[in-house]
Amino acid sequence: MRKALSLVLIAVFLVSFFGGVSVVPSVKAAVAQEVTYNLGTEPATIDPAVSQGIPEANVMLQTFDGLTRLDNKNMPQPAIAKSWTISKDRKTYIFTLRDAFWTNGTPVTAYDFEYAWKRALSPELAAVYAYQLYYIYGGEAFNTSIKVGSKYYVQAVDAKGNPLTKKEGGKDVPVADLKKEIDPSKNVGVKALTAKTLKVYLQSPTAYFLNLTAFPTLMPVCKAVVSTNDKWAADLTNYVTNGPFKLTQWSHNDKMTFVKNPTYWDKNAVKLTKITYLMVTDESTALSMFQSGQMDVGSTVPLSELPKLVASGDAQILPYLGTYYYQMNVTKKPFNDVRVRKALNLAIDRKAIVTSITKGGQVPALAYVPNGIADAAAGSDFRTVGGTFYKDDDIATAKALLAQAGYPNGKGFPTFTLLFNTSNAHQSIAEAIQQMWKKNLGITCTLKVEEWGVYLDDRNNLNYQVARAGWIGDYMDPNTFLDMWLTNGGNNGTGWSNKTYDALIAKAKATVDPKARMATLHAAEKILMTEYPIIPIYFYTNPVLITKHVKNFYQSTLGFVDWKNAYMG
């Protein structure tokens, strides 16, 4: 009995040890067109419709090809669409598709695009990024519709215009207005006219639409496969794709392997034969692996080592479309006074923060919209055109404003709390700013650290006075930074509201002429930067570890890596 038991235990051990571990050689030849990249984290999905973040996008851009693809200047270029025409009002797009194939050998058609977009918008799929398709005529209405049987309806409203719900089995169920059906085949502005022609009708002229068609949510999926198998992206057997690379292995939380796709339409431009993604979360470990040759490019860099790595050529600081800022609850005293808000803004030494704390080449933010977004004139940058709105570390003006607001030298200014989520970086920045406000203005704040979820909850419910925040653009247009501050906007967590601002954003949305549109957006930013519901601190950067052997590496300002044109040299 005893002997038998120990034999069984030994057998179990041996089987699990040798059966479970596959021995994979990790050494690769130096000249081979193969690259190893640290993705940093496990992607949440490989289905483009429900893709939601950078790790996912970094998979989608290799495995899929949209109507357009961004070049290394972040400009959209023809991809599956070989050409297009745009109507005069800039609301109707007719795309002509090239001959391209899915990995299962069938052609990529306009029907696949129509299906993919409507699938991403369908309420039952519940795609997080469905709002990237709200630009399509009827897209939002379809996404917010109510399904009854196999049909979709608008939610019914009461006499006051409030949406109607009813209790059913203990939960609130929205009531459908059975007179107002939404038929996705008719009421959503995307239609395949032929297998090679796709007609898209937009809600309003959207200057950056061709940029959006390169975004993961708008990638096509193979209708024949996806419509018959809703688990198609659960494993790789049914993962039919059309991009420059094919995903051949996914070992969860460990690695992914991509190989060059032989059926890709532009395969001659693709030089890499194999890409390996690792999912190393720890920054120091990633650096150790990089230094010992286990990876060529890495998305995370320990910031303390960054200056040294940049100097030695092992790291690059790439631009990233994002702003790190503090927001204020303008509904409560003393932050309902614009002079107080402005004083807090001016009394910060941003240069000191980026040079001695963050150290990642971040740019002190003297406005809200970061660098790296094209303005109307060719080659111009929205930030350069817009200029700056205030001086960094302008203590004299800050003191004067605070005195005008009734708090000379900070006298009588109530102690307030500065809220941020648990992180060493946020902590260091908050401590520095706490010091600056104390020293420059004579006002005291206490720091409040909260776990991520608790912090978000407090921030969203205006249960704070001053809070840390950050915003990363969803697309390369100033609008992604500006339309969030609309009155009651979902991401305007400050309580700030300005009618003129709202009107300007709405006007920009409807404006066709790029010059007039940009001018309107500049005017809107100016209001934001006169009222200061927020304190911009710095513009993000995106440092990467990268060996000199990797050529033509492209990471967009949204943080998405595209390996299509990269090679090893």
Place this chain on the structure above:
Amino acid sequence: MFKFILQRVLSMILVILIVASATFFMMRLLPSGPFSREKKLPAQIIKNLEARYHLDDPLWKQYVDYMGNLLRFNLGPSFKYTDRTVNNIINDGFPVSAILGVVAVILAVGIGIPLGIWGALKQNGWQDNLVMFIALLGVSVPNFIMAVLLMFIFALGLHLVPAAGWGSVRQVILPAFTLAGYPIAFIARLVRSSMLEVLRQEYITTARAKGLSERLVIFRHALRNILIPVVTVLGPLIAAVFTGSFVVEKIFAIPGLGRYYVTSINDRDYTVILGVTIFYSALLVFMNFLVDLTYAWLDPRIRYVERKVS
């Protein structure tokens, strides 16, 4: 014996159900939910998501549904990893953590017990001091420091093993030692102190008096008795080590189960929180059950005979 086992199995099931229920309700008391983001999602998209995962049902209904599925060993879909189920996640992660755990436990027992015996036999000698020093180090150095130290010396310095990653036998060595650090120290101390106690027992004197060699005295008579406290701690230790460690998995980039104890809570991935908690508690009560059975094997005085009614 059979009645004892049956009773234990029933109480184990009860414990797991209580753990599951308590976790289910406590988790829901946490502020914010699985779909909270820094970029707040439009209300309608959140509604769609809640409908998809039945989070819009009343809590009691969600509880009843969850428990029903649990009895069928269906732990539900992950909210974060859209195409995966919690069963998938455990199936993928547990074997990896378990391999590491087996090696770590072997190291802990294989190094900890001899160290402890050695220390006890040379009580107050330099050997004993050395053992106690190692034990102190092992207990007090946190595993993230140990991990970085080992990686720095053996991977970056001596190039003996890869720095991190998973897939080859050589990649098991550093994380296994890191994981075994505390248990080695703990077991060494435990063995040393119980050995000292056992050596003072009269039956050891008897054994020596009848002229047995010191080796036989130690291995035949003393060892069996000191194994009882070791087995007692081994049960929970195995459960903890087999289900993975967040720190070790993060530092060595190991695709195990341990990471989910932390990430699932940060993500408010309700089903994953529940799944890994239930899995861990099931393993824990099962290991304790095995410990109780092993007692009987080790010590003839402990036998689970049915109590006779007098």
